[in-house]
Amino acid sequence: MPDLPRWIHLVYNQVLKIGFLFGTPPNDVKSVKLDVVAYNQYTFETFTKQITLDVYSYPDPVNSQLKMKIHNLNLEDLMDDSKRERLLDIFRTVLWPESAADLHLVELHSALAAGGRRPARRTDGEGVILTLGSQAEFPEILRDLEREVSPLWTSRNCPRDFKKTSAERHFRTKGFLMDWCSFKLVLGIVTYNCHCFFNS
Structure with missing residues (x-):
C-alpha cells in the first residue's frame, strides 16, 4: 500500500x-x-x-446525521456516481425529502476495517458503514423507523435477511441490503472539512 x-x-x-x-x-x-x-x-x-x-x-455545519451499514456493497461501489445517487435518492424522495438540497456522505468505511467478516461469496460485497449528513431535521418517518429497529441494536451484526422493516422495500428494489441493527439517527451540530479539490 x-x-x-x-x-x-x-x-x-x-x-x-x-x-x-x-x-x-x-x-x-x-x-x-x-x-x-x-x-x-x-x-x-x-x-x-x-x-x-x-x-x-462546508459552509454550514451538519445538524443531522444518519448512520447505517449496507451488507452487499464494497467501498468502490459508492464511488460510482449512479449507485451513490440511487442510494441518496431513497432518502431525498421517500424517507427524508427535507434533505434534498444538501444530503451528502459524511463518512465512509469498509465493514472489514470495523471488524466485520468477509462474506462467504466474493460477489456478496464486504459491506460498507456510512454516515449521511444534512442540515434538515429528521422527519417523523425516519424517527418511526429508528424506533422500529432500536430493539435490534443489542445485536452486533444482523444476518443479511434477518429483519424486514417497513422501509425495506425502498432499499431492496434499488439493490441495497441494509443492516438494520446499525441504523441510527444522530442529532447535534457537527463541523468538518469534506470538500477536496485536486490541483495538479
Whole structure:
C-alpha cells in the first residue's frame, strides 16, 4: 500500500481498473501534497505527478446525521456516481425529502476495517458503514423507523435477511441490503472539512 496520511484511504476497482482516494480530513488540514507514481507493468516505465488536495469546509455545519451499514456493497461501489445517487435518492424522495438540497456522505468505511467478516461469496460485497449528513431535521418517518429497529441494536451484526422493516422495500428494489441493527439517527451540530479539490 502507498504511504498516505491516515485520513486518506485508497480503494481499487478491479473491473474499472481505477483507484479512488477518499477520506474525511481533520479540521486543521487545509492542503495536502501527494506524489503519485504510476508504473507500467509491461514496459516497466514509471511516471510521477504531484497533486495537491485543497480542502474546503462546508459552509454550514451538519445538524443531522444518519448512520447505517449496507451488507452487499464494497467501498468502490459508492464511488460510482449512479449507485451513490440511487442510494441518496431513497432518502431525498421517500424517507427524508427535507434533505434534498444538501444530503451528502459524511463518512465512509469498509465493514472489514470495523471488524466485520468477509462474506462467504466474493460477489456478496464486504459491506460498507456510512454516515449521511444534512442540515434538515429528521422527519417523523425516519424517527418511526429508528424506533422500529432500536430493539435490534443489542445485536452486533444482523444476518443479511434477518429483519424486514417497513422501509425495506425502498432499499431492496434499488439493490441495497441494509443492516438494520446499525441504523441510527444522530442529532447535534457537527463541523468538518469534506470538500477536496485536486490541483495538479
